[in-house]
Amino acid sequence: MSNELMESLARQAESGGALYDTRPVDDAVVAPARRRVRRARTMRAVGTVGVTALVLAGVTAAALQWDGGRHHVAPALPTQDATPALRADDLLHGMSTRVRGETSTAQAATVCYLADGKNPWVEDNYKVSTTVFDNCPAMWIGTSHLIELESTTVVVGGGGSIRVEYLVTNTSSDPLMIDPVGSTVALLTAPDAVVTLPSTADGQYVGTSLWQSDTTRSAEMGGDSGPIRLEPGAHYEGATTYTAQVLRGSDANDIAQRFSAGELDATVTVQLRIAPDGTPGTRELFLEASETLAASGTVTPSSWVFDGLEPRTPGETRDDAQAALDCRVGGDQNPRTQEPLDADTLGTSPTCDAVWIPGGKELRLSSLDFAVNGTSRTLEVSWTLENATAAALSLDRASTALLMETDPSTPAGESTWFQADTAGGVSGDTLWQSHTTRHGFLTNLTAADGQLMPGGTLEGTHTFEGYDAPPDGATYSVLIRVARDDDANGDRELLLEVPWEG
Amino acid sequence: MTLRRFGGTIEAAKGTAVNRWARTLDATTRAHGAALLAYATVLTGDERAAAAMVEDALVATFGSGRAPETPDDALAAVRRRVQRAAVRRTQAGWDAEPADASSTGEALRTLTARERALLVMRYRDGLAVPAIAAAAGLHERAVREGLESAVERIVAARPEAGLSVEDALAGGLLETSDVEVGP
Numbered sequence: 001m002s003n004e005l006m007e008s009l010a011r012q013a014e015s016g017g018a019l020y021d022t023r024p025v026d027d028a029v030v031a032p033a034r035r036r037v038r039r040a041r042t043m044r045a046v047g048t049v050g051v052t053a054l055v056l057a058g059v060t061a062a063a064l065q066w067d068g069g070r071h072h073v074a075p076a077l078p079t080q081d082a083t084p085a086l087r088a089d090d091l092l093h094g095m096s097t098r099v100r101g102e103t104s105t106a107q108a109a110t111v112c113y114l115a116d117g118k119n120p121w122v123e124d125n126y127k128v129s130t131t132v133f134d135n136c137p138a139m140w141i142g143t144s145h146l147i148e149l150e151s152t153t154v155v156v157g158g159g160g161s162i163r164v165e166y167l168v169t170n171t172s173s174d175p176l177m178i179d180p181v182g183s184t185v186a187l188l189t190a191p192d193a194v195v196t197l198p199s200t201a202d203g204q205y206v207g208t209s210l211w212q213s214d215t216t217r218s219a220e221m222g223g224d225s226g227p228i229r230l231e232p233g234a235h236y237e238g239a240t241t242y243t244a245q246v247l248r249g250s251d252a253n254d255i256a257q258r259f260s261a262g263e264l265d266a267t268v269t270v271q272l273r274i275a276p277d278g279t280p281g282t283r284e285l286f287l288e289a290s291e292t293l294a295a296s297g298t299v300t301p302s303s304w305v306f307d308g309l310e311p312r313t314p315g316e317t318r319d320d321a322q323a324a325l326d327c328r329v330g331g332d333q334n335p336r337t338q339e340p341l342d343a344d345t346l347g348t349s350p351t352c353d354a355v356w357i358p359g360g361k362e363l364r365l366s367s368l369d370f371a372v373n374g375t376s377r378t379l380e381v382s383w384t385l386e387n388a389t390a391a392a393l394s395l396d397r398a399s400t401a402l403l404m405e406t407d408p409s410t411p412a413g414e415s416t417w418f419q420a421d422t423a424g425g426v427s428g429d430t431l432w433q434s435h436t437t438r439h440g441f442l443t444n445l446t447a448a449d450g451q452l453m454p455g456g457t458l459e460g461t462h463t464f465e466g467y468d469a470p471p472d473g474a475t476y477s478v479l480i481r482v483a484r485d486d487d488a489n490g491d492r493e494l495l496l497e498v499p500w501e502g
Numbered sequence: 503m504t505l506r507r508f509g510g511t512i513e514a515a516k517g518t519a520v521n522r523w524a525r526t527l528d529a530t531t532r533a534h535g536a537a538l539l540a541y542a543t544v545l546t547g548d549e550r551a552a553a554a555m556v557e558d559a560l561v562a563t564f565g566s567g568r569a570p571e572t573p574d575d576a577l578a579a580v581r582r583r584v585q586r587a588a589v590r591r592t593q594a595g596w597d598a599e600p601a602d603a604s605s606t607g608e609a610l611r612t613l614t615a616r617e618r619a620l621l622v623m624r625y626r627d628g629l630a631v632p633a634i635a636a637a638a639g640l641h642e643r644a645v646r647e648g649l650e651s652a653v654e655r656i657v658a659a660r661p662e663a664g665l666s667v668e669d670a671l672a673g674g675l676l677e678t679s680d681v682e683v684g685p
Contacts, residue, residue: 004663005656008606009626012547013540029539029553030531033560034524233590237562 085175085229088274088285091141098138100214101192106140107147108288110210110217110271113137114281120222121182121280135212136219141287146172147272149289150235154187154266158300159491160244160256161330162187162206164268168289169235178236179273181226183286184219185240186210188267189252191290204240206250210269219271219286227275238270243350244328244492259295267292305482305494312354314412314432321356322363325440325479325495328353335444336399337490345445349420351433352440352495364388365478366457368500370470379467383478385458385498392451395458395496399448399481401441402462403497405430406471424479425462440495441479448483476500523569527560530576538580544626545588545619547610555591559583582637588619589638589648609660617652621670624649630674646671 091109098108113135151167164187170176186205193209210217230236247255258264271286309326327350331337335346367384381402387393401424410416412432420426424441431439452458460478477499484494531538535556542552559580563570570576610618623634631649635642649670656663 004606004660005621005625005665008610009544009622011607013544013626029557030528030535030560033557033564034527036557036561037523037527037564235590 083175085177086172086274087177087277088283089277091146091274091287092283092285094142095139097215098140100138100194100211104140105145106143107145108290109139109141110136110219110286110288111139112219112221112284112286114221114284116282119280119282119284121225121284136217136286138211138215138217144172145289146170146176147270147287147289149268149270149291152268152291152293154259154268154293154295156256156260156295156297156299157241157330157332157491158298158489159328159330160247160299161328161333161491162242162247162256162259162266162295163239163330163332164242164266165237165239166268166270166291167235167237168270168272170230170232173232175232176230177227177275178230179225179227179275180236180238181224182221182273183238184271185238186269186271187242187252187255188269189255189258189264191267191269191292204242204246206242206247206255207252210271217288219284221284225273225275241330241332243330243333248328248353256299260298262294265292266295300489305484306492308358309353309355310358311436312356313435314430318356320360321358322361323477323497323499324355324357324482325352325438325497326355327351327440327442327493327495328491329442329493331490334490334493335442336446336493337488338444345422345443347420347422347424347441347443349418349426349439349441351437354432354436354438354497357496361388362393363480363496363498365476365498365500365502368476368502372467372469374468377466377468379464379470380461381464381470381476382459382461383476383500385452385460385478385480387452387454387456390454392453394448394483395452396446396448396481396483397450397452397458398445399443399495400424400458400460401426401443401479401495402460403427403431403439403441403477403479404464404471404474405476406474408473408475421465423462425464426479427464438497440493442481442493446481446487448481448487523564526570526573526576527564530570530573530580531560533573534577534580538577538584541581542584542588545584545622546591546615547618551591555584555587556580558587585619585623585637586639588622589616589640591615591619606656606660606663609656609663612655612659613652614648616648617655620645620648621652621656624670624674628675631671633675 092111095109095111096106098104148169148171149166150169151165153163153165155163155165157163164185166185168178168180170178184205186207188207188209190208192211194211194213195208205220210219212218228236244256247253255264259266267290269288269290271288274285274287276284306326309324310321312323329348329350333348333350335348363385365383366386367382369382371380371382372378373380381404383402404425404427406427407429410429412430413434415429415431418428418431418439420439420441422443424443426439426441428439433439458480477497479495479497482494482496538556538559539552542555543549546552546555562583563576563579570579610621613621619638620634623629623637624631629637631642631645634640634649635645638645640648650667653665653667653670656665
């Protein structure tokens with residue numbers, strides 16, 4: 001071993017460690033890290049799907065500013081590395097038409113052309129919102145790949161969700177100014193087919209193919225944007241979870257089962273947005289990379305409590321069935337199984353299927369009382385649930401919520417507002433998100449060690465902020481989670497929904 | 503039975519949850535920040551790249567899944583991510599041509615990013631090839647090639663450095679868990 005080498009390394013270590021004392025490291029490293037972590041965890045906590053983790057590796061020295069500004073859209077980097085990153089305008093010149101089924105060593109791309117004022121990434125056009133464009137010509141760029149997809153995994157969760165993780169590497173010799181946050185991950189079953197316009201949401205799409213015709217592709221635009229510089233050879237990691245609800249609403253609604261049975265390979269296609277030079281204009285460029293692979297994991301047989309559920313629609317009433325919500329969130333989106341028991345209270349309000357449990361009412365609300373505090377403008381609602389059956393019910397007494405719909409005549413999906421708090425107060429004009437789905441509520445709190453005996457009651461109180469009186473015409477219902485033998489599995493939850501009929 | 507009440511909106515709840523990992527993150531950087539920055543600096547030879555790498559590793563460690571519960575747990579996770587990033591880094595301005603070097607420090611600058619990181623893991627951390635491969639997420643063959651090339655470059659630029667390819671490839675520890683980081 002070389003003493004000279006060891007001494008040299010020790011000197012550099014000393015220098016590096018001393019940086020912690022002499023430089024504003026908290027501002028440059030810790031604070032940006034905290035902001036990025038908060039964003040990633042916030043997205044996860046509220047059940048948002050999309051890119052949930054973004055990790056840069058291999059960033060060159062020049063990519064960092066000590067002021068922590070390495071995520072600025074167009075950073076002026078007064079550093080030794082003056083190589084400008086390639087932006088969309090730099091790449092749009094060397095394009096040729098790409099035809100469905102064609103192969104090439106060139107970089108696959110999709111270019112979307114927009115009318116003035118229609119680019120959703122221009123701040124003034126934010127109200128344009130996320131849109132799927134179907135008139136985006138497929139193109140080839142250059143003669144070799146600029147990006148490649150690596151280390152892709154597709155894992156089917158027991159409850160029928162699908163988790164996709166991937167790594168995108170800059171294989172070009174130039175830095176690229178990429179926008180992973182504004183990009184889309186597509187999970188495809190027949191990537192060379194032509195399909196009608198697909199629907200995407202929050203940067204993810206599941207379905208047959210992105211081809212709209214032999215020469216055009218679909219692409220999603222809008223939502224968040226966060227351009228970053230990706231050095232040659234560097235990569236970023238992304239991950240997304242397709243919940244069972246999302247999958248069932250797609251044109252590949254049996255995809256988890258087919259992956260699970262080994263009947264189908266998965267194709268993951270990333271449409272990576274390349275940031276424009278300056279303000280987004282009338283063209284948007286997406287580089288594409290795909291990988292086809294066999295999925296792992298299997299859909300496990302669900303607990304018996306999910307057997308025989310029947311769809312429930314807005315306004316429907318039944319005396320021979322118990323209303324409920326079937327929440328297929330995927331275990332990694334369920335705070336009960338994702339967060340440790342001693343963590344701070346956490347709540348999410350996922351989209352759940354509205355269902356009936358045939359066999360009569362299981363619970364009824366025997367009381368609902370209001371108390372208004374005019375000073376603090378809070379509305380306290382106390383409720384009492386009663387077991388309406390002749391059998392003991394296994395319920396999670398800590399996992400309850402009170403739903404308040406202030407204008408229940410509002411059509412499904414058209415509520416103008418929505419609010420949820422950690423104690424399980426969930427409110428909006430209507431909580432119907434579609435003709436078949438409603439907002440549910442899940443928490444990391446759990447107390448499923450007992451049973452509610454026949455005639456037994458369970459009381460709770462929820463407080464809504466900002467009310468001087470109970471809203472006129474509002475309706476109320478209580479949610480409570482059904483405890484199961486397989487409670488360790490957080491992929492799916494069944495919530496009984498008990499309306500106030502007084 | 504009356505249920506316990508919790509105040510605040512979901513946003514507030516996220517805040518309290520965040521505070522938990524944020525406390526661990528802050529504790530980790532307080533306890534190990536200097537050591538991690540030192541280690542990343544040695545791995546890269548570049549203070550700015552080291553800071554970027556530590557930031558990315560902190561984000562990766564705390565940003566998804568279950569965050570580490572103690573600074574020591576976090577240290578191991580962040581350190582592993584720094585190692586993996588270091589061997590995958592590209593750097594601008596690297597001169598592939600070995601040149602005479604008046605010091606080992608100058609000789610180190612003739613190495614690629616991967617070669618340098620591997621050499622540090624081999625000699626500063628004292629790891630053997632299989633342990634380096636496991637820590638860096640590389641095939642052993644890639645580690646051997648990188649180390650061999652690194653030693654040859656150092657020897658070419660600074661013959662008196664006292665390194666040999668044989669020692670680089672044959673020596674070191676197989677365990678990675680007891681390696682210290684920091685100056």
